[in-house]
Amino acid sequence: MTEKVQSQDGPGAVDIPVGISACVLGQGVRFDGGHKLDRFIRDTLGAYVRFVPVCPEVEMGLGVPRETLRLARGGDDEGGAVRLVAPRSGTDHTERMESFARMRVMQLGKENLCGYILQNGSPSCGMERVRVYSKPGVAPARNGRGLFAQELMRQLPNLPVEEDGRLNDAGLRENFVERIFAYRRFRTLFGGAWQMGDLVAFHAREKLLLLAHDRTTYQELGRLVAGAKGRDRDQVAIEYEALFMAGLRKMATRGKQTNVLEHIAGYFKKLIDASDRQELQEVIASYRAGHVPLVVPVTLLKHHVRRHDIEYLAQQTYLDPHPIDLMLRNHG
Ligand code: SF4
Structure with a gap:
């Protein structure tokens, strides 16, 4: 089960490892x-990333086929803790899964993962709203997290994690893939012998992307970068990583995107003629009104950035946060 699936040939030649429920x-x-095959994930996203599949239940020694498992809340004598149990035989797999997960996630931590896709609803892999059973005849509460997922998110708190079901939502999908590529850029920078100047440049390139998610995070990161000189560099990297990834988790809204688009358009005020300016304003207004997807104003802005060779904007990751073939900015 430790087999690695190579990404298909194509534009995704860069090695971007992403863990996934097998x-x-x-x-x-x-x-x-x-199985629970998701074709977008395997075929479309799979062209750009290298999947690292993990089935916790099989890897910890349960075979196929096997008894079904579920989360169950123990009684008061067990402190009300959530257990992983096989209801038919009554076998309790909690300790076995917890110790397997600690070891396996530690291994995964060395794989340089840039994201993780979990199977929703699973008592091992589910990220949220997993059924937790209590007493017979009482409907299960939907407030659990699979035990493997719990350990994954405990040990690797900054790793972008999503569930396959939630990835059917266009906004969540865009946010998740954006975070995968952002984490990859972050790890590329801090994985090498970086200098403070590299951090300053990184922060500048990510400015507009961060603003589309959360202005406060951008400002906090700015203060961190400004005060980084003379501080322990590893500590600065730890703090930057946590803030950066938490900021990108906040959803980009149409309003915040519009502000960023207007900000970029401001650079062209004196560079383009009146009819081009009007076209730009109309396209941004159409996006704000929900008549066209984000890809439309961004494509027009990229055209002007290229034409007028504005280096500061050309370097902004906001204009190319992930491969265009994934069509993530094409939703309404
Ligand atoms: S959801 Fe179940 S079958 Fe799928 S990888 Fe996780 S443990 Fe294995």
């Missing part, structure tokens, strides 16, 4: 030998 890739590892 069943989402189509591997027949579910309790009944089935």
